[in-house]
Amino acid sequence: xxxxxxxxxxxxxxxxxxxxxxxxxxxxxxxxxxxxxxxxxxxxxxxxxxxxxxxxxxxxxxxxxxxxxxxxxxxxxxxxxxxxxxxxxxxxxxxxxxxxxxxxxxxxxxxxxxxxxxxxxxxxxxxxxxxxxxxxxxxxxxxxxxxxxxxxxxxxxxxxxx
Numbered sequence: 001x002x003x004x005x006x007x008x009x010x011x012x013x014x015x016x017x018x019x020x021x022x023x024x025x026x027x028x029x030x031x032x033x034x035x036x037x038x039x040x041x042x043x044x045x046x047x048x049x050x051x052x053x054x055x056x057x058x059x060x061x062x063x064x065x066x067x068x069x070x071x072x073x074x075x076x077x078x079x080x081x082x083x084x085x086x087x088x089x090x091x092x093x094x095x096x097x098x099x100x101x102x103x104x105x106x107x108x109x110x111x112x113x114x115x116x117x118x119x120x121x122x123x124x125x126x127x128x129x130x131x132x133x134x135x136x137x138x139x140x141x142x143x144x145x146x147x148x149x150x151x152x153x154x155x156x157x158x159x160x161x162x
Contacts, residue, residue, distance in 0.1 A: 004062065006108045008053040011046045021061040022054055029091040044068045053109055055101045062093040063101035067109060076119050077138040077153050084116035084156065090126075102126075106133050110154075117156040124148040 009018065044050055047068065055063035066089040070076075076083050087109065092101050110133060122130055124141055127150055131137075135152040142149055 004056055006053065006055050006104055008051055008108070008112075010048065010051055014052060015058070017059045018052075018054070018061075021056055021059055022052060022064055025054075025061045025064050025091055025093055026089060028093065030089075051109075053105050055105055062096040063091070063105055065090045065102070065105050065109065067113070070119065074119060075139065075151055076117075077136075077151075080153065080155065081117065083119040083153070085113060085118045087118055087120040090120075102129055103132070106130065110134075114157045118154045120152050121149045122152050124150045127152060130154075 007018070014022075045052070045066065049069050051067040053065050053067065054061040065087055067085050067087060070083050070086050074083065074086060087106070090102055090105075106129070118135070120130060120135065121144060122135075125148075127135075127137060130152050133154070135154040137150050138153050139151040142151075
């Protein structure tokens with residue numbers, strides 16, 4: 001088995017082993033642990049621009065997030081342009097929490113796309129993770145799948161010519 005690292009791919013580039021590892025993790029966290037009854041697999045995973053980011057090996061994911069393009073009605077702060085990306089489905093294997101895995105994934109995404117703007121729907125108790133990466137809260141907290149969430153936004157960073 002190879003070393004744990006940050007990896008990413010679009011749908012057509014995921015191997016069956018990588019996809020299996022991602023599905024197992026998402027099921028473990030969202031269905032079994034958090035008891036979310038809403039459908040996890042909403043069709044957005046297969047869209048051409050969707051990016052899957054995970055921390056793990058070729059066959060095992062212990063951390064995951066998904067980048068999708070925003071829906072036309074995606075909430076974002078008043079006075080800002082529609083975001084380029086929505087971060088979602090952030091999950092860390094319970095046995096690996098507290099190891100900084102979600103932060104590493106967010107940092108990797110921002111290294112690749114930080115010049116673009118983002119929104120996300122954070123579970124309120126982990127909003128501080130995203131605030132450490134430059135996200136700010138907007139709007140009132142709300143319930144999603146029985147869990148308290150808050151909208152978060154990060155504007156794109158200016159591109160610096162070198």
